[in-house]
């Protein structure tokens with residue numbers, strides 16, 4: 446047996462999650478030096494960028510972008526701050542943006558305003574002569590950080606010893622490192638997004654084996670439950686416990702093995718918040734992301750990916766009321782863009798995704814001005830062997846959907 450009881454490690458990104466929570470509606474960027482004051486540990490940046498006001502930064506970003514022209518494409522994930530999104534050439538969720546990146550053959554540099562696994566995915570999907578830049582290298586994802594390569598390899602070895610020749614298909618959510626995507630590709634597994642998880646589960650279950658789903662236990666459980674898999678056919682693998690905290694018998698009996706990871710943003714939403722929203726607005730529609738816990742997803746009116754939430758809310762009738770369970774920057778933007786509807790976040794405490802929030806506009810300015818000076822910084826490169834296997838798992842996902 447490879448896994449032994451270890452002391453749990455909480456990713457620093459998870460610890461920072463509440464640093465920028467507030468009860469006010471607006472989340473306005475301050476200078477970097479002011480934002481650093483709450484004690485966050487972000488990538489070091491030259492001192493000259495620390496005291497710049499968001500207005501000065503905005504003007505300099507515009508100037509640098511103009512000078513670089515078509516050589517550079519800026520991608521902005523929906524969970525980014527408005528002060529960053531305003532400079533994005535394309536906005537979208539992680540997969541949509543990676544596909545955009547792959548279609549931008551003329552762009553020498555792709556600046557991905559998102560988190561590390563997204564920049565890695567873009568590097569896997571783009572040509573070798575294109576460079577993907579992440580403005581702040583510490584912009585990780587607390588969920589992806591919960592599936593450390595060594596822990597996953599230990600789990601894989603343990604499953605091999607316990608299950609002998611039985612088939613186990615590894616499926617990883619897009620929100621995972623290139624290493625984990627590569628492990629899936631190497632072992633006949635696949636990547637999935639929140640919009641095609643069901644198709645990948647269906648495909649894997651047809652092989653008459655088991656699924657190891659990484660790293661989000663809630664997306665895994667929500668998907669499998671909808672497909673009729675019962676709770677007693679699912680086990681959770683805790684990487685800090687021997688055999689993931691399971692007996693050999695449990696592992697043998699299980700159909701789905703769920704890695705014990707979660708999203709620190711989406712697990713903030715609760716059943717109580719849904720009840721409160723329904724009590725206050727009897728016509729409210731509750732829509733949440735499938736990274737929320739199963740009780741929240743089960744009690745919402747609708748659930749789905751970020752793009753699904755945007756489409757549902759944007760295409761709804763004027764006068765409708767929406768309580769949304771997803772990242773606050775997106776909810777605020779939807780409220781601004783749909784002023785004929787009543788839109789609010791399920792959680793009254795405003796908490797951005799702490800890791801997405803690490804892309805302060807000063808970091809975007811820093812990497813853009815670096816390119817103007819022909820000095821690229823923060824280029825994300827996935828090792829060629831990992832790239833090949835991860836690509837295999839991504840391509841399989843595309844063919845299944």
Ligand code: SF4
Nearest residue numbers: 586587588708710798
């Ligand atoms: S919202 Fe959750 S899953 Fe998405 S980047 Fe932030 S921590 Fe990761």
